[in-house]
Structure formats: structure tokens, C-alpha cells
Amino acid sequence: MQMSGYEFELAGRLDATFGALADPTRRAILAKLAVGEASVTELAAPFDMSQPAISKHLKVLERAGLISRGRDAQRRPCRIEARPLANALEWLERYRRLWEANFDRLDALLAETAEE
């Protein structure tokens, strides 16, 4: 299949997005940022991890375009970037809708055949 420039670019972003989301610490960081921006120190607090380790995760998230860093030199607060995440989640959401419909039907079939 030939991909258009737009699709190719989108695919590249998805690649980075899914790679970034595959790690539980990074997902936890995103969950925290979903409620508001935070500094590295604030983000590191709930984890048993050094600030450099957290900073490494933040770099992955930043490269994937999932977060951005503020300009305040002291604090450099992190904030979540909605668009790339929304693209990836939209794709997953289609799986969810599809399989929810299938599995609800399977559930009903199992209940029905149990009575037979």
C-alpha cells in the first residue's frame, strides 16, 4: 500500500506514541499530567526513581510529542499535549468499540447456551 505524505507522517508519530505509551512509568506520568502541569520534582515524587531517571522518561515523552516543557528556566513545568495522544487513542478506541460489541454478543450467547 502506498502511503501519502500525511499518512506517513501520521504513522511516524504513532510509532513514537505507542513506543512512549508502552512503558508503565510513562503512562503514570501522563495520567498525572492529565490533571495539570507539574515539575520534574513533582512528577518524581510518587515513584521510587531518581530525577535523572524520570527526566529520561520525560525526554521520550517529549520526543513523541506527548508532552511539552515550559520556558520557566527554574521549573520547566511539563504539560500534556493532547493531539498525538488523541490520534493513538482514537485507533485503540475503534478496537474497543468493535470488541465490546463482539464480546457482549459472546456473553449473551454463553448465557443463552447455558440454559439450553
Place this chain on the structure above:
Amino acid sequence: MTVTTPSDREILITRVFAASQQRIFAAVTTPALIRRWLLGPDGWTMPVCEVDLRVGGSLRYLWRNEEDGREFGLHGTFREIVVPDRIVHVESFDDASMPGNTIVTTTLQAHGDTTTLMLSIEYESRELRDMAAASGMKDGIAASYDRLEANL
């Protein structure tokens, strides 16, 4: 039901059912039963459902939209069968222009009266996953059916 991405090539869907492993295994491998639930969105039927349940055996699914006559097919090969715990198959779409060769692993785990079904959909390469996702962005509905077929 939960949907997660354990790695950058894999999507994992987990659902708990109030039924035994054996009954669920039968429901996901017996054509007469598969045709009653593996239908995707409303309005689709499954006129073809063939399952040769042995390692190296093939599967073949065809869906039809009863309103507009559109058809959508996929075929696959079984790689591993452990009754009633685990099935691994590789599948692809009949339409060669549609990306999405995937390794589909169905795992059943019993917990008392309930059974957890885990469906892992793993793209053979990140490129395939990206192409499937990109084509899905262009035509969300088609992608849903791709995935549907990609899965069981």
C-alpha cells in the same frame, strides 16, 4: 473489558466471562457459534466461517453488510492450539491492498466460575501496524472491520 498496548506492536484486549474455559473455547472455535457473535458493528452477517482447528490448518471468514452488499474477508493459519487454554493464528485480509498481517493469540484463564479471555493482536512489524493505523484514520469504518477480522 480493557484495551492496552503492552508493546509498540501489540494491542491486548481483556474481558471476563461468566462461563467455563471449555465453553468459551468452543464458542471461539466452532463455526456455528462464531457466526453468532463475531459480527462487528450492527448490520453485518457472516456467510462464510470455516475453521480447520489443527496446527497448520486454515481459517476463513467472510462478512457481508446486508444493507449495501459490501463484503469483507480474511484468511489465516493456526500456529498453536492448546485446548482449552490457548490458540495462536496468523491472519491477513483477502484484499491484498489492505495492510495488517497480524499474529493473534487468544488465551483463556479460569478463575473459579469465571474465565478471563485475553486477545493479543500483534503486528508482524511496526510498519504494518502504522499502515493499518494510517489507513484506519482515513476510513475508520473499514479499519474496524480489518481489525475485527484480524482478530479471531
